[in-house]
Amino acid sequence: MNKKVCTKCNKNKCLTEFTKNKNYKDGLNYHCKACIKEYNENFKLKNPNYQKDYFKEYYKKNKPKYQETNKKHYEAGTTSIQRDKEKWAKYTDEWHRQDAKKLGKTYVKGLLKRKGLTNQDLIEMPSLIDVQKELVETKRMMKKEKNSNIAKIDIELELGSVFQTIKETQKKTNLNLPQEKDNIALTINNTGKALRALIEIKKVQK
Ligand SMILES: [Zn+2]
Incomplete structure (x- = not known):
């Protein structure tokens, strides 16, 4: 059976x-x-x-149906390309947020480029990146300091290297950049000046 x-x-x-x-x-x-x-x-x-x-023929026969479905997906923003684009945009946004948070090179370079520097300038004068980074770091710490006494110690440590940068810039530019250890705002202002002076030197050299 x-x-x-x-x-x-x-x-x-x-x-x-x-x-x-x-x-x-x-x-x-x-x-x-x-x-x-x-x-x-x-x-x-x-x-x-x-x-x-067989599939070619099948597609030909059902073309209007396929086109209708594709149109719906496109209008709803749910095609695979659109979904990937959205995912990619979210990913890059998050990456840039993290880079700005930790003062990554891409973020700091971006700040300098907005001041008119080119990629070539940054290759020739990599120390500009460090100066800009310290400037932002100190500014951020100043903001934090308003709410916390502990941050003040950090600022003093940070300023050590900022003072050093100003000193070196002063030698190169003959700028008068007074330094007062207790005056953080003045120091930040002077670091900004030092940075701008370095950029000016670069422009004159061109
Ligand atoms: Zn058989």
């Missing part, structure tokens, strides 16, 4: 050797799995473009 004869190869085979087909009385195909496999392989060899042509 659990065997039947394949009408193709005429072999008596187990029922598990036949694929299911609801259209037939016993719910199984007339031909065994091995025969169907052989038939499919032969068909593919004889008609190599059959599948491609």
Whole structure:
């Protein structure tokens, strides 16, 4: 009972050797799995473009339907390209936020470029990046200092290197940049001046 004869190869085979087909009385195909496999392989060899042509034809027939679906997706902003764009924009936004937070090179360079410096300038005078970074760092600490006494110690430590930068700039530019250890605002202002002076030197050299 659990065997039947394949009408193709005429072999008596187990029922598990036949694929299911609801259209037939016993719910199984007339031909065994091995025969169907052989038939499919032969068909593919004889008609190599059959599948491609079939889908081409299918697409042609259903083109309006596809176009309608695509239009809906496009209008809803849910095509894969639009979704990827959104994801990518979110990712880059977050990256820039983090870069600004930790005063990364991209962020600091961006600040300098807005002051009129080019990539080439920054390659030739990499110390400008450090000066700008310290300037922003000190400004941020000043803001924080308003709410916290501990930050004051940090500021004093930070200012050590800012003073050093001003001193070096002073030598190069003959600018008068007074330094008062207790006057943070003046120091920041002078660091800004020092930075602008360095930029001016660069412009004159060109
Ligand atoms: Zn067979």
